[in-house]
Amino acid sequence: GAVVSQHPSWVICKSGTSVKIECRSLDFQATTMFWYRQFPKQSLMLMATSNEGSKATYEQGVEKDKFLINHASLTLSTLTVTSAHPEDSSFYICSALRDRYEQYFGPGTRLTVT
Amino acid sequence: AQRVTQPEKLLSVFKGAPVELKCNYSYSGSPELFWYVQYSRQRLQLLLRHISRESIKGFTADLNKGETSFHLKKPFAQEEDSAMYYCALHVKAGNEKLTFGTGTRLTIIP
Numbered sequence: 001g002a003v004v005s006q007h008p009s010w011v012i013c014k015s016g017t018s019v020k021i022e023c024r025s026l027d028f029q030a031t032t033m034f035w036y037r038q039f040p041k042q043s044l045m046l047m048a049t050s051n052e053g054s055k056a057t058y059e060q061g062v063e064k065d066k067f068l069i070n071h072a073s074l075t076l077s078t079l080t081v082t083s084a085h086p087e088d089s090s091f092y093i094c095s096a097l098r099d100r101y102e103q104y105f106g107p108g109t110r111l112t113v114t
Numbered sequence: 115a116q117r118v119t120q121p122e123k124l125l126s127v128f129k130g131a132p133v134e135l136k137c138n139y140s141y142s143g144s145p146e147l148f149w150y151v152q153y154s155r156q157r158l159q160l161l162l163r164h165i166s167r168e169s170i171k172g173f174t175a176d177l178n179k180g181e182t183s184f185h186l187k188k189p190f191a192q193e194e195d196s197a198m199y200y201c202a203l204h205v206k207a208g209n210e211k212l213t214f215g216t217g218t219r220l221t222i223i224p
Contacts, residue, residue: 044158101163103212107156108157
């Protein structure tokens with residue numbers, strides 16, 4: 001099956017620092033990956049679409065300078081939360097598009113900013 | 115703009131009873147709809163898609179364009195069906211993205 005990994009699974013950082021989260025498709029190539037944010041007991045909210053070799057497409061209301069996305073290869077996309085603040089604490093989930101419609105999800109990364 | 119509505123946040127059903135998780139959508143184009151499931155401490159995974167017209171783990175979902183619905187059904191609930199269920203609408207608008215509903219937490223009572 002198609003497997004997507006995320007690293008780290010859990011991270012605590014101090015306010016003002018930056019954190020990088022990796023999303024990898026382990027057994028398939030993905031030209032498109034997605035980054036979601038999930039608040040407790042709420043649904044997934046799409047933050048941005050990551051396209052290999054080009055700039056990410058951000059959803060309305062998502063600060064591109066704060067959430068930097070890089071999709072440098074067909075199996076890796078990274079999300080960097082810059083100058084993190086406590087309100088950025090959340091569960092971040094990535095997915096990779098394998099077929100035209102089918103997204104495979106990573107296990108998520110829990111970010112806590114102190 | 116597209117929207118997916120799951121009116122029930124919580125749903126409890128006795129084991130062996132029928133299950134129906136409601137999903138309604140709003141989209142001006144031709145919809146592609148999916149159900150995703152998230153079991154406790156596991157990642158989100160695809161349960162079924164309407165274009166496949168398949169039954170997975172006993173679940174089925176029929177797209178009703180007249181009622182703009184894509185309800186998920188199972189005739190006899192099992193304890194392992196307890197999970198969070200999300201209905202999702204695929205939109206091709208430059209990118210292949212999914213719009214998720216707010217989810218329904220299904221609990222099967224033994």
